[in-house]
Structure formats: structure tokens, C-alpha cells
Amino acid sequence: MSVTIRPRRDEDLPALAAALVRVHAQDGYPVEGVADPEGWLRHDRELQSWTAVEDGLPIGQVALIRAVPEDDAARAWREHSHGDIDRLAIPARLFVDPGHRGTGAGQLLMEAVFGFARARGLAIAFDVMLKDQAAIRLYERLGAVRIADLTHHYGDGLNEPAAVYVAAS
Template sequence: MIHIRQAGPGDAVALDEMVRELAAHEGDLEHVLVDAEAWRQLLARPDVRVLIAEDDAGVVGFTSTVRRIHLWTGGDLLALDDLYVRPGHRDKGIGSQLMTAVASLAAEDDLLVQWGVRLNNHAGQRFYARLGATLNTKMTASWTPAQYRRHLAAAR
């Protein structure tokens, strides 16, 4: 039996572990800068909503979302940052249950939900399509402080 609930400060260590598991799986572990203490602070923010999936043995997955402004509509949207289910617990409907909980959060204020999925994550794309999500191809760009500082220096 899986129970979905909102994360609290007592979940900071488990969230830190799962974020690191996810980042390692994606080859991005060096980019994780938060730790359990930072998670405690993030969970206190009203715009951050993290949902935990747990069974009798403990925490098995999570979703992290941030409510932010959507400039085109002048309203807010719910940005899904991560959906993660631990190995050994996948293919049991937990991801779907977590996404249903995200939908319930968004439905409270009729918010658009947006998230990214890697182009090579075909299983993830099929999963989201089964949920009824619209999949649009769009590349994501990022600019690290070191990169934009080089740009600034060159522009001077």
C-alpha cells in the first residue's frame, strides 16, 4: 500500500538521498548543491511543494514542484522539477500515483503543470503520454555563472 503525502522538514534527509540517486542516474551528481539542511529550508517555502510516496518500509519516491508566475497568462503555473521512484519500486504504479497527486495540487487553483523530459527518455515520454500530457519538443538551455561571466567579460 502506497501513501502519498506532503513532505515536511523530517523528510529532508530522505529527499537529499533521493535527489542524489536521481542525479547520479542521470549523470548530473556534480550539479547537486543542496543538502539535507537546505531541503529543510526549501520545504518551508510556500512556493515549494514536495510530495512523498511511502510504503510500510519507508520512502520510495517523490515529486518536487515549484509554483511560479507564467508571464503569458499573468497567472501562476506549477513547474514539476522531479518525479522519482526508487529502483525496486518502479513499474508498480507509484509514478502514476505521484502524478495524480500533482494533478490534485494543480487543480486546487486550476494551474497549468509544466515539466521537462529528456529526449532520450522514451519510457518517460510514453508514461507522460499515457497520462494525457502534451509532449512538445523543445530544447532547454542553461547558463552557469561561469559561462555568463565569460560572456559579460567579452561584451565589455
């Protein structure tokens, strides 16, 4: 079977939500939990989102969102590059169903993000929890460079060590 990437459709949401629940159970991602998985899949600053599909089944997704000054990744990127945040996009909501890992879906999803952003002249920065070592390996394999370490604050006083990466130009 081969994985294909396409823009996410509303009809993908139930299968992606179920996959996200499995991801959270296995990996603790997202750290904020999955009380409303379909709601979490959408982002109010979304520029575009993509679905990885294998044998007709949605198995993963990623979204690309507009950066705002309050984003951890945007702050680190601005300190590092002195760039204009209006020209920055942030990949978010990336995951692949645990039963479909090793198919190349994560790489294909990130390549879709990188291609979309480059075609529009957007820089890319994003944060990742240090516990998510498979994601870090993927990002580094794709040429992303770590520019900062930080602490992600969430929930009721909870913290998670994280890093900020930028995509290679």
C-alpha cells in the same frame, strides 16, 4: 507493499536526499548534479510537495512550483496558450528511487500534482530532458501533450535537449 502519497515532511528529507543521489548516479538526474541533495529537494517557489512512501520509507517526491516568466516551460506555455502565467504551476523535482521503480509511485505523485492544480484552477506545464525517456512515457501515459522543444542550459556552458509538456485539461 503498496505506495502511498502524502505531503512531504522535513523528516523525509534525509531518505529522499539519499534516494536522489542514487537516481543521479543511475540516470544523471538532475543534470545540475547533487552537491546539496537536501537543498535541491526544496524549491523557493514551492506551492506544495509530496512524498511517495512504501512500507514507511520515503521513496520519491515531486514539488509543484509557481511559474515565473523566466521559466522555459512558462515561456513555451504562454506562446502556446496565451494564458496568464499567474495561473500556471510547474511540477518539478520528480524522482523515484531506482530500487522502487515499477511500483506506480511516479504516476501517483503526478496524479497528486494534477489534482492539487485542478482544484485550484491552475494550468500545468513542465519541461523534461529528452534523455529521460521513462519520465516522458509516464507523462504521455497521463495525457500530457508535448508543445515545444528547447535546449536546457546549465552549468558552465552545458546543454541538454528538452521538451515542454502541458497537462491535459
